[in-house]
Amino acid sequence: MKRALVVIDVQESFRQRPTWRAVSNPGIAGQVNRLVSWARDQGDLVVWVLHSEPGSGTVFDPESGHVRLMDGLTPEKDEPVLTKTSRNAFTTTNLQQILTMRGIRDLVVCGIQTEQCCETTTRLAADLGFDVTFVTDATATFPIPHRDAPQDRTVEEILADPRTLQVAEIIARTEYALAGRFASITGTAALVG
Template sequence: MTRPQVKLTRPALIVIDVQRGFDDAGFWGPRNNPGCEANIEALLVRWRERGWPVVLVHHDSDNPASPLAAGQPGHEYKDGIDGPADLVVGKCVNSSFYGEPDLHAWLQREGLSEVVICGITTNHCCETTARMAGNLGYDTYFALDATHTFDRTAPDGTVVPAEELARITATNLDGEFATVVSTAELLKA
């Protein structure tokens, strides 16, 4: 079955937690999708060329040992991610909708009904934000290849590879909370 072409009007690009602290493989473990950051950068370039809204989100960990703790070098955005943004949201939970300033209120004030989600990590903050966006009624697009995640240990002690977690996230979201798309599809839209 061929999927219909992605058609966008004026979507907000929500770039979630693309922070230097996620480069700490000793803390997080093995990751998938080494092309994630390049895909996010390509989306940012296209959005800024079109004058579409960009939202940058950062995680403010309240754990001082976390690479994402405010005031630590890992809290900063990765190279190529910073730059002009229409809104910058700080959060200390998984959903970008529970941060400051209020993302939902801002999207409503701006009259935006479409969102594109990318960032780190696929199955945590990105998936949670996509689920909430879908439940709040936004036309939600999830740029799977512009996200990445890390291997995780399951409750039974087995390791679930990052690639499998990403595939499961895509399966959970697509058609229910969001439309899962590629960076290439979004760049053509």
């Protein structure tokens, strides 16, 4: 086993937010399951990561009951399920230790959000010496409101604002930032065949 699939934050918390209506990839759980099946068939390790914000009172607070994998995603008993409190999957977990102890040097990254936890994990992994493959179509993100926009707007208002960074722009920016520097960029079909 020299490779691991790292599934980041594909959790029910995101489906509880109003912005889920504007998600770039509403079928992400299906894409992730394709990658998981492929990784298992290859004999690769699958590592599941959840994001948690204890005491926040949000959908990311474990007390909400939403800090769990999306329905349809099921880890096998020997697959680590880690809970992080940082934007990347390394800083507040033992992910690096798990990978190092198993001699894993190649990572395949997928999950939510494309430009946040997935990109940040990818950048840190590359800095730690891992070879990373970023599976863009097995990630998901949401429109990003302008920094000066009011906080209490509806999803429709966010989408209508010309200053909002739309999902296609976010995904393209992430690919540009990562490609050739931090990761190889691919799609699910190209990877799994």
